[in-house]
Amino acid sequence: MRTPQHTTATDGEFRALMSSFPSGVAVLTSVGPDGAPVGLTCSSLCSVSVDPPVLLACVRSASPTLEAILAYGGFAVNLLHEDARATSELFSSGAPDRFDRVLWRSAEDSGLPHLVDQAHTVADCEIHRCETVGDHMVVFGGVRRVRPLTSAPPRPLVYGLRRYTGWPPR
Template sequence: MARLGAAVTVVTTGTLENPTGFTASAVCSVTDDPPTILVCLKRASRVRSAFQEGAPMCVNVLASSQQHLSDRFAGPLENLERFAAGHWTTLATGAPVLEEAISSLDCQIDRIVEVGTHSVLFGQVRAVRLGGAVPALVYFNRAYHHLPHAEPS
């Protein structure tokens, strides 16, 4: 699976006053109608209990200049310390949205399926915020890579 490249995201839940978040690369579009995505979260993660059916969830796609945020949300910092970097706001669900993200998918967790060591969180997209057209951050072969900026075709 290390050879399967993926966008790097910070996934959040809770509120601006009581936020929780983690770094994820296992994020995928499920369907356009209704717009639904999935996120995989290790069941043993200390943030797992905050992600419940019906809760808000925002997937914030990171730019190549935001590797420090990926490391911050993957590391041992407590939740409030993680959110001390970046500028945070909300959209439709109230989940924390990173203002500097390439894009943010604001969702309501529709269901959670337990599969092996992970929880698969299905989120129905309630709002989308598009950031600037900047180079993206991806994770491939156990390392970060910085994609160049590309104009949409």
Template sequence: MTSEWTELGADAGQASQSSVSERAFRDVMGRFATGVSVITTVGQDGTPVGMTVSSLSSVSLDPPLLLWSLRLSAPSLPTFRQAGKFAVNILPSDQEHLCRQFAQPAADKFRGVAYSRDDDGLPLLDGAVAQIVCSTWRRYPGGDHEIFLGRVRAVRAWDHDPLVYYRGRLSGLRSSADADDDASS
């Protein structure tokens, strides 16, 4: 992409324009570095469900709210709608394989994954940087995605280095806690 402005007009996203505009939008948003989470929930029969998500964002402190968006065509959408609750598992730098495993539809995405369950049956991944348990507060239409607004019920965190997603690539980030330790030694 050049530094010239690319116009995304009112008809951006229509069939005639979508290839150029969608690519430009994805390219520019890919320059917003994010963490990576696996957001999990549980089916009525107890089946664990999870998917890789980078659209997580903090919304409100009082009450504590966060949001993420889920593609309307994703197979896991009906389960997230029905469950009314979900858990955010923020991935550490050494769990790139989980990012990939949970980013593809599969009958048993949890095969070989170390996890426990909270009292409501929500899957909590071992080794996460943080786990955030939410009830679904509201759901909103968001174009080809649905926006889930979660009311935060419980949190816990560790000092593992986080996984970072930037321009379509994954990398680890050394945590500032480590950097502070180095600086003082």
């Protein structure tokens, strides 16, 4: 039996690896302690379970948005459509006025902010559990409600190889 090596990939090697694995783009939103909306761009999102419906999102541990998500007990996953690159960049910039620059509304039942013009679908989640891994927290969200925002088939925004693209047509 071969003994595994105990070296660690460099930051550059790891970033190159992950940039070659394209992902959809989402904006996670929640509500801060002052009642104001908060949010960040997230491409570290995946399904965990269908029964019950659970997904996970990985968020930088030092993020003020993560702090708000944990305090509120839930978050919305806004899956961005192919024309929402500017929104992805805005919510990854940390600009304090980001919610003043996009159309959003608060969901009646959850109170979570939905990006109504920039997302093709929104899922409202409540925190199922959390686990710290390195400099990020893995937040498991129990999906309570899914809202398609368009009747057309979704055309998601995709990020990989350090660039954005839309999902290719059939």
